[in-house]
Every structure is written in structure tokens, then in C-alpha cells.
Amino acid sequence: MTTMTIAKAINEGLRASLAGNPRTLLMGEDIGPLGGVYRVTDGLIGEFGADRVVDTPLAESGIIGTAIGLALSGYLPVCEIQFDGFVFPGFNQITTQLAKMHSRSNGNLTVPVVIRIPYGGGIGSIEHHSESPEALFAHTAGLRIITPSNPHDAYWMIQQAIDCLDPVIVFEPKRRYWLKGEVDTTSPGQSADPFQAHVLRSGTDATVVAYGPLVPVALAAASAAAEDGHSVEVIDLRSISPIDFDTVTDSVRKTGRLIVAHEAPTFGGIGGEIAARVSERAFHSLEAPVMRVGGFHMPYPVAKVEEDYLPDIDRILEALERALAY
């Protein structure tokens, strides 16, 4: 066990994949000598060279499009998109090409491309640097989407994404890049399946499902609720596509109440999908409607007011109160 930040854990995970397979390569803007704007690829170009850690032209469609070609020719490209709001020039390549290549080739071709996207707010940044567009990608069949919330997962999930034959988007919670935690680099342990949700805290009165940046918030809310005498179970979803509904519904069958929290706007978001599935699967176990805690239906607001936008402990507790009131 060693202690490191999420950023460092991803860096170590990338290093392990680059060392383990000569066909793995990284590509993105400023990922070479600079090490990426978040320094996630720090030092890798020195170790593996410019052919494997590729500073690309400033062109998101080009990055993802060429990564598809590299994957078709047998490589395992890992693309870094600099910020969440800048993935859209590459959206066409991701949704019309990357997601569909396997199915339209009747299974003859695989495109094991990984796309890393730092996402989410809370860092006081300017426009287009704080968005959570995961639902836009989750709606597209053919993609897998994961999001680590702690260094151990970050270390293993990036490697598992690279090993996966399907395209995987890794949404990295950028405001947690500096969150420290223990990493067991010898074994993934319970994290062996990146598409499985983890129950981080068990409880009996309600379940809070969160992922990525909101996992620490959900845990803090559960601690606060415990002081008021409420036993709250916390699930780290980890995978947004596919979603591990079994773990979620098992929990709801036990607690009878569910709150889903994410930073992305509530409308049309992942929370709605979870609420709908759980009501289909475990309607009779529910003591209250599924509550969603998320961002508002507005472009991500200016940094000075983002505190009012982002779901926090109190917003989760407020939803819990409403659920408990039924």
C-alpha cells in the first residue's frame, strides 16, 4: 500500500500500461513535456518517448479520429481531452464512429480506444471548464463510461479501461485530482471489475448513490445524517455505462429509500435513469419516490456562484429529509 493522489494514481496506472504493452500509447494536447494541464501524464514522455506519449495538434476530432485509426491498426490509444467542455469538437467521432465501429462491422473490428476527460466543477474555473456531460455519452450504445472517486480505483480503472476491448470514456473528477488515498498496486482487490458499483458505507434507512466528485460529499452527508440518527448507505456507482443496477436495487430493497446525486443537470441525467430503473425493479420496496440531487437546468454558472449550483452535503440531506418524510 502506498499513499498517493488521484492524479498520481492515474499517472502510475498509465505508466504500468505503457510498460506492460508496447502497443499502448497516449495522445492529447500538452501531454508531453508539460505532462498535461493537470500533470496527469507527468514524466511519461521522458520514459516512453514521443511516439508513445504524443503531443497532438490542437484538434479534438483529429485526436479521437486518429485514435480510432490507430486502434484499427492494432494499437491501444489513450486520448486526453483537456477539459470537459472541449470534448464536443470530437463528439461526432465518439458517437458516430467510435461507438458504432464494432456493431457496424458485424463484430469484425474492435476499437479499444480510451478517452480520458477531466470533468466537473468546484475548481473556480471559467466557462467550459466545469461541465459534467456524461449523460450525453451514456445515451450512446457502444461506449462504456467509468469514473473513479479514489486513488486506488483511479490506478486500476485506467488500466482496466485500456485492457477493455470496447471504447471506454474515463471521466476523471478534476476537483478530486489532489485527493489522497491508499493504493494497493499489487492487487485491485474488490476493484477487479470496473463496471461494478461499490457499497462504501452500509445503512438501513436510505441509500445515496453518487459517483466521481460527489462520492466524498455523499459520504460526508451520510456521516452528518448519522448524527441525526439516520442510517444511510452510500454507493459509489463507479460505472455510468453500464450501470450496476443489481447493487443499487439490492440496497434499495434493504433501505426502501434512494437518493441519487450528481453534478450534471438533473433533467435528462443519469439520476433519472437510475430512478426509473429502480422504480421498475423494486417499486414495492420503495417507501418514497426516488429523489434526485443534481445541477440546475442552466449552463454551468460562473465560478462565483458555483457553490449554489453544486450539490453539497446540505442538498443531499434535504433530499434525505424529503424521502424520510414519506
Next chain:
Amino acid sequence: MGATHLPSTEFDGTGVDDQREAQAEAVLGDPAVPMVQLLSPDGTLGTDPVFSEYAARLDAEKLRGFYADMAKIRRFDVEATALQRQGQLALWVPLTGQEAAQIGSGRASQPQDYIFPTYREHGVALTRNVDLAELLRQFRGVSNGGWNPKETNFHLYTLVLAAQTPHAVGYAMGIQRDQKRAAAQAAAAGSAAGTQDPKAAVMVYFGDGASSEGDVHESMVFASSYNAPVVFFCQNNHWAISVPTTVQTRIPLSHRAKGYGFPGIRVDGNDVIAVHAVTEWALERAREGKSPVLIEAFTYRVGAHTTADDPTKYRGSEEEERWRAKDPLERLEKYLRAEGLADDAFFDQVKADGDELAAYVRKTTHDLETPDIRTAFANTYAQAHPLVAEELAWFEEYSAGFADEAEPADTEAAN
């Protein structure tokens, strides 16, 4: 050069139709590159300082082969159009007029090269030994692809314009890395570097309309930045559905290459010999790692954009007639006959082979099996996926509910 004063553009009054310099260097590097033509519309073979050497590699058999290919694919095109008219295909994308551009370039590729088409490259598919009946699966609505690209190194058609151009560059970057690694391994093993031949290149096809898409720009930037072994083959057939090339660009498309720092050549796209020569030159150059190349094949789509379209709404019949006079098949036929390289028996045989192909395609199209939607469940992901599994299980149960209803009908039909 046979026809020395060909215009480099058909645009009026732009002043870009500069004349060709005799120097070979200028042919490859001058921004005012005029059009390379070897076989003129009247069937006479001219000379070119650079490309005659490539044309000289073509013996009578190869030239007859070009003709046979062009005739075959035109016959196929007629058949597919008829199949669409009869309701057997949802849509067809005809290539008539562009046979030389496709056969000439496709025949210049080597088996180890990888080709990314758009959706009209039926002639290129022929040169890559794709079973032409497989091309129709997509248009009949039984597949979104229809063939296994790994078998022929001919990628699937793409309907999102220009989306395949960065794929081509990425694939070329992969080839580049393979060669580097092979050379390093060879060096480590003590053998001479470069023994990993044959070297490969990638060729990607797109239209003059698609050239406006951002992906073409991005892929050319990548190709240039990494010196990827890729040949961009733009078939300027003058129309993007109803929009003329002049709306896409104010300079000859081949001139754009200069801005990216690699050679751009305009070739007479109705001259199969010139197209073959230029493409062979470009692919050799790419395989050797010298640079990417942009080829603009100056050609014309004689028919409709697709079977859904009516060209009389946007262009005059005089224009079509002007281009029909430059027909790629006719000019090669004239040449072959004049030189005594092919006789009536040959042309009769070509026609008979075309009819045979058409009959095969017709029969195979009728026989194309509708896939089971379970194949779509199976192919959405490469690895097991719980949501797909859950939805498939639901579908199976749901479908099973109709089993009782289906049975009496089946029995009736059997009786």
C-alpha cells in the same frame, strides 16, 4: 506532356489556371500545379516528365484489365440502379463517370495497403476483391457494413462525411509505428534494418463536398505533423449533391496540400492511366515515408448523386454532355483499338462478363438474408454487457409470447 495547356481549374475568372512548368520539381511542388493527363479524350497517349515513367510500367494486359474493370463496375452500377428502381435496394449511390478515378487508383494500391472509402467507391472495392454483392447489403438494409475489412484491407463505407479521414491517418500512424518497432527489433537481432517489407500505406477517399468538413483539415494537419504514410484521394466530381465545387473552395483543391506542407496533384480523373501513375507515385512516396500526398482526381459524376436525387434541378444537360465526351471507358477503348492491344473479341468478352456479374448481383441481392436482431444485441459491445444481456433476455421472453400466434400461420403456410 501531351496536352500542355490544360486548365488547372474550370473556374471562371479566378486567374488560378496558371500554366504548367515543364520541370518535374514544379509538377510536385508548384502551387499552380496543373492537371496531369496522359490519355486524352481522343485516345492518344501523351508524355509527362514525371509520370510517363509510371505509365510505362503498364503492359497490354494491365491496360486491358483496367478497361475490363471499368466496364464491369459500370455494368454493376447500372444493375444496382435498376435494383433500387425495382424496390430491392433502399438507395443506390451511382459511380458512373468516376470509373477511371477509382480503378486507376485502386489498382495502384498493393494488398498490404489499407483503404478507407466514403460510400461511392464501388470501383475501388472491385480492385480490392470485395465481393460486389456484399456492397449491396448496406443499401438493402440488411447490414450497416457488409464485409470484413480485414480480409481485403478495404474498410467499411462511411456515411458521415469525412469522418474516415482521421481514421486513415491514425491507421497510417500505426503502420509507421509497426515499421519503427520492426526495424528496432531487427536491429536488436543483428539483421539489417528495414527487412520488414513490404511497406504499407493508407489511402483515403473523399469528395469535393467533404473537403469542407473540419475532419479533412484535422486529418491533414495530423498527417503532416507526423509525416504519416497516407494518400488523400479526393474525387472532385464537381457536385456535392446539388452544390457545385465553387461553393466548397475558391482554389483548386489540390492546392490546399501546399498549406499543409505536402504535395498536392490534380490529375485528370477520367484518364485511368494518369490516375494510376499519379497514385502509384503517391503511394510509393508514402510507403517510403517521404510525405503524405493529396491527389485531386478531376472527374464528374455523370448521373444523379443518389437514386433519390434529380440533377436536372441544379445543373444543365450541356454540362453533362461536355463531360460525357471525356468518358473514361471510351478513351481507353479508342487507345486499345488504335494500338492493336484489344480486339472485338475482347470487348465482347468484357460485355459478357459484365452481364454475368449483373446476373450474379441480381440473384445474390434477392437472396441476401435479413439478419436476426439478435446479431445487433451481440455486436453492440465486444465484451459482455449487463444492460444488453438484460434487454436481450426481455426480448426473448417477449418474442416467446408470440410463438403460439406464429404457429397456426406457419402451419397454414405449410399446408
